[in-house]
Amino acid sequence: MTHGHGHGQPGESPVVKFLISGTVAWTFELMGGHYMEFLKISKQTSNLSYYQLTRNMIQHKGLIGVLDGFFPWGSVQCFIKGASFGFGQAFGHNLLKGQVSDFSAEVLSGGFGGGFQGLMMSPLLLLKTRVMTMPELRKSGGMVETTIASTRVGMKVVKEEGLSALMKGSFLFSSKRVADWTTRFFFAEVVSDALKQRKARNGTSGPWQQVKLNFYEQSTASLLGGALSATATLPIDVLVATFQDASKAGQKVSILGIWKEKIREGGVASLVQYSCRGYVARVAHVAATTLLMKSVSSFVYQALGR
16 A cells, blocks of 8 residues: 555545544553543643552552543643544645646645634633543542543533633634644654655656555654644743643733743743643654544545445
């Protein structure tokens, strides 16, 4: 099986891609992705080590504690995250194909998917983040009890802070999604082109632009592209997590205010340290999600279409 630029090839139905991408994303999050994101968000809002954070997740509930926040908000969110991205990316690629270069169409289609994804899932991310950053939910209750408590968090937010609170940080988040997925696809395509040029130098006939990468090579490009993107956009990710932290409920939070606070605490070094919180967990999670959305979902789409 080969892949070129066309992971979002014309002919990929946005509706079918919606269903496939949503299912792929949900399965990944259930099997470990949610735990990785749990670590990332928790690390970005605390100074505990990854070991301490994991211990806090499981010390009262056992391993099932790593799924806190997954039901219902995280589960709904991860399906919508994948499904909305798949729809937007396929739609964007179909719209751009033939109007711009293949490279540009692929990169910009990632931005299309990210923007649509951001608008759809911002309220759900806020609710899931609130659950993840509420210490009282770490201490007791099984999955059913935690699911009920998580649902009540949503009702409590609307009751105490108003319906508009669900869109807290939504502009920043949606802009971040565009930046995230545009850079993920950009770096993945840069790596993909480098791999094509390497294959051409090793004896593949024809110009390197016509070289086809197999699924494993394209997957490598997606993983590396995701890791590079995570590094470039980490400071914005930390800001979003801070905006939506449960401890900030009801407060007016500004980017400049956060920066000033961190500089007062320990100078520029403190600001840099703050901006790089959760780096390892974020790189791992972003690399995996880029692989899923850019390579695996299209692989499944094409396999089902055979």
